[in-house]
Amino acid sequence: MANSDYAVPASRVHDILRDKGVNAVTTVPDFIQFALHDRLRADPDVTYVECAAENQALTTAMGMYIGGLEPIIMVQNQGLFNCINTLRSVGIDGQTPLVVFAGAFGREFSNLGKPLAESRRVMVNRTQPVVEGLGLPFYHIETQDDLPKIATAFDRARADKRAAVVHFGYYPAWT
Amino acid sequence: MSMNNYEACAVIHKHRGDALITNTMSAMMAITAVSPSPLNLASVPLMGGASCLGLGLAIAQPGRPVMVLDGDSSLLLELGSLAQIADVAPARFIHFVFNNRLQFSGVANLDRPGRHVDFCAMALAAGYASAQKIGTVDALEQSLPALLDSDGPHMVELEIIAPEKFTKQTPQIDFPDLQFTRMGAEKAAMMEALGTAR
Numbered sequence: 581m582a583n584s585d586y587a588v589p590a591s592r593v594h595d596i597l598r599d600k601g602v603n604a605v606t607t608v609p610d611f612i613q614f615a616l617h618d619r620l621r622a623d624p625d626v627t628y629v630e631c632a633a634e635n636q637a638l639t640t641a642m643g644m645y646i647g648g649l650e651p652i653i654m655v656q657n658q659g660l661f662n663c664i665n666t667l668r669s670v671g672i673d674g675q676t677p678l679v680v681f682a683g684a685f686g687r688e689f690s691n692l693g694k695p696l697a698e699s700r701r702v703m704v705n706r707t708q709p710v711v712e713g714l715g716l717p718f719y720h721i722e723t724q725d726d727l728p729k730i731a732t733a734f735d736r737a738r739a740d741k742r743a744a745v746v747h748f749g750y751y752p753a754w755t
Numbered sequence: 756m757s758m759n760n761y762e763a764c765a766v767i768h769k770h771r772g773d774a775l776i777t778n779t780m781s782a783m784m785a786i787t788a789v790s791p792s793p794l795n796l797a798s799v800p801l802m803g804g805a806s807c808l809g810l811g812l813a814i815a816q817p818g819r820p821v822m823v824l825d826g827d828s829s830l831l832l833e834l835g836s837l838a839q840i841a842d843v844a845p846a847r848f849i850h851f852v853f854n855n856r857l858q859f860s861g862v863a864n865l866d867r868p869g870r871h872v873d874f875c876a877m878a879l880a881a882g883y884a885s886a887q888k889i890g891t892v893d894a895l896e897q898s899l900p901a902l903l904d905s906d907g908p909h910m911v912e913l914e915i916i917a918p919e920k921f922t923k924q925t926p927q928i929d930f931p932d933l934q935f936t937r938m939g940a941e942k943a944a945m946m947e948a949l950g951t952a953r
Contacts, residue, residue: 604814604815606811627814629810629814629839629842629843630839630842631807631835631839632835632836632838632839633833633835635803635804635807635833636806636807636833636835636836636839639798639801639804639806639807639808639811639833640807640808640810640811640814640839641811642808642811642942643777643796643807643808643809643810643811643812643813643814643815644811644812644814644815645811645815646796646811646812646815646942646945646946646949646951647811647812647814647815647816647949647951648815648816648949648951649811649814649815651811665801666801666804669798669800669801669804669938670801670804670938673800673935673936673938673939674938674939674942675939675942675943676939676942
C-alpha cells in the first residue's frame with residue numbers, strides 16, 4: 581500500500597463530527613491532524629479554542645460540555661502523555677464523555693500497516709497501553725475502513741460517561 | 756491588610772447572583788461552606804483546573820457571569836490559562852486568585868515558588884481587561900459590583916491570611932470518597948440546574 585492509502589479524508593471525519601453534533605474544539609495543535617484542524621477552524625458552526633497546554637484543553641472542554649456544547653479535544657500523542665492526570669480527573673472521576681483526537685506524531689512510515697506496538701518509537705508504541713491502562717477505550721484509525729470507529733467512540737463515551745481516545749495513525753488527507 | 760478565605764467568600768456570596776463559580780483548594784472549602792449552590796463546580800482533586808473550567812462555562816453560557824476562585828499555586832500550575840482566557844475575553848468573567856503564598860494552606864504551609872510573581876501584572880500582560888489587588892473585605896465589597904457591571908475578563912488578586920498549620924501531633928487525614936466523586940456529582944448538579952443534562 582502507498583502512504584496515501586493511510587490518509588483518511590479529513591472531510592469524512594468532519595462529516596462524522598457533524599453527525600455526532602460536535603460544535604466545539606479545544607486544542608493544542610497536533611502535527612498529524614493539520615487537515616482536520618484546517619476544516620474545523622473554518623467551520624462557522626464550530627467554536628475553536630487554542631490552548632497553551634493539554635490540561636487546559638481538557639478542562640476548557642469539560643466546562644463547555646457542562647454548559648451545553650459538544651466539544652472534542654485535539655492533541656498529539658505527546659500531549660496525551662502530558663495530561664494524564666487531567667484526563668483521569670475529567671474523563672473518569674468527573675464522568676465527562678469527552679472524545680480526544682490524538683495524532684501519532686513520530687510514527688515511522690515503515691510502521692504503517694503494522695501493529696503500533698511494533699513501532700520503534702516509545703511515544704507511538706506506548707500510547708494505546710497507557711490509555712487502556714487508565715481503563716479508557718482506544719480507537720485506532722489506520723485506513724478508511726476504520727472510520728466507523730469514530731462514531732463508536734462517541735457512542736461509547738456518551739453511554740459510559742467517560743472519555744475515549746481516537747488515534748490517527750497517519751496524516752488525514754486535505755480532501 | 757488581608758482577609759481569610761471565608762471572609763472573602765462571604766462577600767462573593769453576597770454579590771454572586773446567578774453566577775457560575777468554579778473553585779479549588781482552600782477557596783473550595785470556604786465557598787462550599789459560605790455559598791453552597793448547584794452552580795458551584797469544584798476542581799478536585801485537580802489542582803489548577805478551575806480557571807479553564809470557568810472559561811469553558813463562559814464560552815458555553817455567555818449570558819451568565821462566571822467567577823473562578825483560583826489558588827495562587829493552582830494558577831501557577833496552569834499559568835497558560837491566562838492566555839486563552841484573554842484571547843476569548845469572556846465579558847462577564849472574574850478570576851479571583853486567593854493568594855496566601857502557600858502550598859497546602861492550613862495543612863503543611865509549604866512555600867510556593869514565585870516570591871516575586873505579580874499575578875495582576877501577568878493578567879494585564881496577557882490581555883485581561885482589568886486587574887487589581889485587594890487586601891480587605893471592605894475594598895472587595897466596594898469593588899465587586901463595578902466588576903460585575905463592566906466587561907472583563909477581570910483579575911482580582913486577594914491577599915489571604917495564611918492559616919495556622921497543623922502541628923506534628925495532627926495526623927494527615929484519610930480523604931473520604933467524596934473528595935474523588937464530587938467533581939462528577941457537581942458537574943451533574945450544575946447541568947441539571949442549567950438545563951444541559953444529557
